[in-house]
Amino acid sequence: MTASYRKLELYFQRLAQLEHALTFLQWDQLVMMPPGGNESRSAAIAELHAMHHEMLVQDEVHDLLAHASDEALSPGQQTSLVEMKREWQRASCLPSDLVKAKSLAGLKCEHAWRIQKKENDWAGFLRNFREVVNLSRQEAQARLQADPGRFATPYDALLDLYCTGDSSQLIDGVFSRLREELPPLLARVVERQKGLHREIAGDFPVDQQNRLSRKLMSALGFDLQKGRLDESTHPFSTGARGDHRITTRFRSEDFIDALKATAHETGHASYEEGLPARWEGLPVGQARNLSIHESQSLLFEKQIFLSRPFITHFTPTIHACLPGSISFDDTRIWRSCTKVAPSYIRVEADEVSYPLHVIVRFEIERDLMNNDLKTEDIPTAWDEKMQGYLGLSTAGNYRQGCLQDIHWTDGSFGYFPAYTLGSLNGVQLFGAIRKAFPDWRERFIRGDIAFVREWLRTHIWSKGSTMESQQLISGATGEGTNPDHFLDYIEARYLHESL
Amino acid sequence: MTASYRKLELYFQRLAQLEHALTFLQWDQLVMMPPGGNESRSAAIAELHAMHHEMLVQDEVHDLLAHASDEALSPGQQTSLVEMKREWQRASCLPSDLVKAKSLAGLKCEHAWRIQKKENDWAGFLRNFREVVNLSRQEAQARLQADPGRFATPYDALLDLYCTGDSSQLIDGVFSRLREELPPLLARVVERQKGLHREIAGDFPVDQQNRLSRKLMSALGFDLQKGRLDESTHPFSTGARGDHRITTRFRSEDFIDALKATAHETGHASYEEGLPARWEGLPVGQARNLSIHESQSLLFEKQIFLSRPFITHFTPTIHACLPGSISFDDTRIWRSCTKVAPSYIRVEADEVSYPLHVIVRFEIERDLMNNDLKTEDIPTAWDEKMQGYLGLSTAGNYRQGCLQDIHWTDGSFGYFPAYTLGSLNGVQLFGAIRKAFPDWRERFIRGDIAFVREWLRTHIWSKGSTMESQQLISGATGEGTNPDHFLDYIEARYLHESL
DSSP states (O other): OOHHHHHHHHHHHHHHHHHHHHHHHHHHHHHTOOGGGHHHHHHHHHHHHHHHHHHHHSHHHHHHHHHHTTSOOOHHHHHHHHHHHHHHHHHHSSOHHHHHHHHHHHHHHHHHHHHHHHTTOHHHHHHHHHHHHHHHHHHHHHHHHHSTTTOSSHHHHHHTTTSTTOOHHHHHHHHHHHHHHHHHHHHHHHHHHTTOOOOOOOOOOHHHHHHHHHHHHHHTTOOGGGEEEEEOSSOOEEEETTEEEEEEOOBTTBSHHHHHHHHHHHHHHHHHHTSOGGGTTSGGGSOOOHHHHHHHHHIIIIIIITSHHHHHHHHHHHHHHOGGGTTOOHHHHHHHHSOOOOOSOGGGOOTTTHHHHHHHHHHHHHHHHTTSSOGGGHHHHHHHHHHHHHSOOOTTOOTTTTTSOSGGGGTOTTOTHHHHHHHHHHHHHHHHHHHHOTTHHHHHHTTOOHHHHHHHHHHTGGGTTSSOHHHHHHHHHSSSOOHHHHHHHHIIIIISOOO | OOHHHHHHHHHHHHHHHHHHHHHHHHHHHHHTOOGGGHHHHHHHHHHHHHHHHHHHHSHHHHHHHHHHTTSOOOHHHHHHHHHHHHHHHHHHSSOHHHHHHHHHHHHHHHHHHHHHHHTTOHHHHHHHHHHHHHHHHHHHHHHHHHSTTTOSSHHHHHHTTTSTTOOHHHHHHHHHHHHHHHHHHHHHHHHHHTTOOOOOOOOOOHHHHHHHHHHHHHHTTOOGGGEEEEEOSSOOEEEETTEEEEEEOOBTTBSHHHHHHHHHHHHHHHHHHTSOGGGTTSGGGSOOOHHHHHHHHHIIIIIIITSHHHHHHHHHHHHHHOGGGTTOOHHHHHHHHSOOOOOSOGGGOOTTTHHHHHHHHHHHHHHHHTTSSOGGGHHHHHHHHHHHHHSOOOTTOOTTTTTSOSGGGGTOTTOTHHHHHHHHHHHHHHHHHHHHOTTHHHHHHTTOOHHHHHHHHHHTGGGTTSSOHHHHHHHHHSSSOOHHHHHHHHIIIIISOOO
């Protein structure tokens, strides 16, 4: 008998239809909606969220989860049940007062931050931010206590929302090595790049760039019958089976920016497209976590699109779509994409220094959530770490320091490590692909990337959430996330220009 | 105490948020969605519809409606409660088996019709259609019995879904006069138009037409910050407060077609935009019915946009946006829009013969639903009526006869009269506006139509569903729907070219 489990499936499939509605209402809000629609849209989204939450946390679900554990389930159903429980527990373990208070404090803090950041106003920010930290610490405690034994620290309980299954201990091990090895490597890369002219600039009309981005999506194997490309301030990816919506942004003086974003979001969309249809609408059928998601987007952006052979293959298409780019050959284009220079701003950072930005944030948010750092001491910690890892001081420069990111303003602590775990996982996965297909360069040069998609579909996409994050990476590459591959790759690409 | 009524408000406001989601998911499906999204979108829409239905018909709503009737409600709340009951009753009076069976039979019949229409296959259509008629008759009976005393005939119970509050007796009275007066008037118009060259043709790029349609929306007083214009196969209008989505279609050889559709849909959107914010999310705050809705769209299309003074005002804008139109002056443009010629197809019919097409359908569907006509006798009845009213025979020509429309294929009996009631109401309302503003021509010529919008806002839009359909029209014009105004208007516009 699997009656309770079957009921749960129907339940979660119904929840998934509310999620479908939310997905496209939010996409529309960012991409299509006229300004006048904001009020009614926000109200509808809030109400649908509330309905979703109510449906998920009602007593019947709790009882069904308990009964289903005693049923004779197949191994697949057992895994599915684990993921249902995870989703239920995440939603039900917080007192609703805390959820409401955190949401309000986050909205207030984020809203004011938009001005405070411009005005370099740390003191003003701190007044709102203390409450966000306070409530996030309470959230971490509540999540920790709801599942005793799973999380080692309060921070781990938050981390699990984004890097599900990757502990702070694992991350700390990986990051320690990067913290040690990357700064000297960065210095060598900067030294080597001196004198190599790398800028490309011009006037590249947006409609031409738009056509080019679509060609890139196709070249990366994405079926445009199953998705859309649009424009938005911040590129993102969302959607449902058969309907993946990605966005990019266009700057008329630079055509690389839009292409990188398009490749990145095509990676996210491809992962979603490859999720197992068998588990459609169930938690186990969803993407594993953010660090796996980011590994796919970064693999498409950095490992495929920005590889020398792919750029060689794609340059004629660039020339055909953008007459203004005709004087830039493939080497020039590749070099312009791989310029390295330490800077203050994470989102503008190159591939070599990016992990150091993340490590600064990881160490601070971990200590903050574990009560090992006071909120008011963040700027000092930030300055010390930036000096230590990147050689840049942010003393008194909050705007380009701890006020630069949106993530903490609404209490999304635990998110940042996913960027760098994703980067490392992407490099490691692509290393395994290079090993499996020694002729990968020739394939890329003639535009064949289908073998990469098939490999990823087999090892990552089709697995959904049936395996934990580190199991996925070991299953695909023979070992868990290992920073050595990233360090080797940085040397190969940035010191030897061989990737 | 108004506790039950207050609970109902919260209930219906929550239902309205599901309707918001459905509205934009359906808009997206028709306007934005890539082909690959159809399956997941259809499933999500079906599930949200089911959730909406379940929430609406649950016992608690029934009990609250009963209790609220005994509460001390304000007059506004009493009207609001009436409309809540109407919505609840419409949803709850049908056995769910019947709803499901009719939906399936309708889908099957409509699907096959798309081919059968092309192949002129009445016999094939009849095989599926008998079941649609059979189930629609059962639906009519069930709706009739659910509210004894409200409806005189089974057909009235279906009519009420579209022309809410307008009985078949009222419609029959109005239509009888049109059936008598229109055919000879039509002959006189056709005679008069002989020899007046009215064609305009050319090559008008779609992007230019698109800009022009936006200018028309603005010229008609619609705020583009509160809506969007897009393209779709069949123009339509939908949306939410502050976010009204309309579509038009573009044909490169004819620029009038898109403008008429844009004006028409701008009328629908303007009505929705003007609905009372006070009753937001409640049935009483919604548009009254389809015949009022259509009166607004036709008023914008026929009475404003296609009036001679407005065309005179707007022609320089047409010339500026469409260089290819520069040789057509305002008289030529106006004449090209007002060509009259009896034809077989309703959707292509001119303003004079259109009501006769509707009357053919009204008489047939009324007799069909009241068991006064057999399903297999439809083609004979169609041919007789077309010969009698429009002088055209459709014997054996089902494709251009009774197979031309989609409405009956899924059992939407009772819909057609709304088109002609809307036309008559639009003419009658605009007659009242002309009376109130004798300088309307001068205002239109200088581009002032704000006074029309204000008048409609006061008399129609802001009323929502607080009054019945005929009360609305009498309140605004001093009498219920009266076909004399339409007949006078046809004479004035088509015999004297004075409107």
